[in-house]
Amino acid sequence: MRLLAEATDPDTLRGDLALPMLDLLRADTYVSMTWDKAARRFDRAKALNMSLENLRSWDEYYRFVDPLTFPMMERRHPTLATQILCQSDLARTEFFNDFLARDHMHWGVNVYVFAHGECTGDMRIWRRRERGNFDNNEIEALRLVEPAFAAALARFQWEADPLLSPQARESVTELLQRRSALSQREAEAAALVLSGCPDKLIAKRMAVGLPTVRFHLANAFRKLRVENRTQLAARAQALVNDPFVASN
Structure with missing residues (x-):
């Protein structure tokens, strides 16, 4: 790891x-x-x-x-x-x-x-x-x-490929939001975790402070019933890959 x-x-x-x-x-x-x-x-x-x-x-x-x-x-x-x-x-x-x-x-x-x-x-x-x-x-x-x-x-x-990042992030964010109970910002933070970004880079890409990032991630953990970033990435990947995966 x-x-x-x-x-x-x-x-x-x-x-x-x-x-x-x-x-x-x-x-x-x-x-x-x-x-x-x-x-x-x-x-x-x-x-x-x-x-x-x-x-x-x-x-x-x-x-x-x-x-x-x-x-x-x-x-x-x-x-x-x-x-x-x-x-x-x-x-x-x-x-x-x-x-x-x-x-x-x-x-x-x-x-x-x-x-x-x-x-x-x-x-x-x-x-x-x-x-x-x-x-x-x-x-x-x-x-x-x-x-x-x-x-x-x-x-x-x-x-x-920096040009790929906004489009790819938007696509994954939309899928996560549609297939789970995550808000748009929570889904965006989860998508960035899935891409391997640490909190500081997530804050930079979302143009917010670290406390805000951690607030969104804590909500994502709770809503997706996971305990850490690795589990969040796995859950997000499952939601993106499989439209029949339910958020609960």
Whole structure:
């Protein structure tokens, strides 16, 4: 969480998360990429314990026969490889035998994060066969990291393109206000939390003082029944992504 809060560069952040995430999930291999919507391909890979040759082979060939990545991306939350294909079926594929097995990647979980409908990055975490599949507690741990990871990458996107910020903020604010009991200013503050902004930056963007920001956030906590900024970001993300999520 400290890395996510203090990061100043998205590619460095994705690389720095490798060891903490492998430790957190007792895993062996970490890969993180960003999605290039225009080219419709993943790039800017960061990896730990995966050969560069194998990583290049995915982009050059195996992405075309990969039965996991795009279905996992569509789910928009941490997804086990075995939720897409049972292990016995996966083990019979070219993708498993000629690609995953090279780096002893047997059990996998991927998470893809989005901002304003666009994928901003991912984490692909794999284990050796002998470790066994990821359990529910480990998936819940990844779910706790997910909204903060999404917010950090969204913040970099806004900072890289200042023209995007007002429009994006307005869109998310409108969705939050429409799908919850938040006032317009409370929804705006929650949208900025979702983007990863600290209180001082929220105050600057809303042109108000810090006490006013904290007043709006306290109201948002109460109305959305959350206890902290991480929970607020997760709740706001759920409201933005799913129109059927009720505020109560």
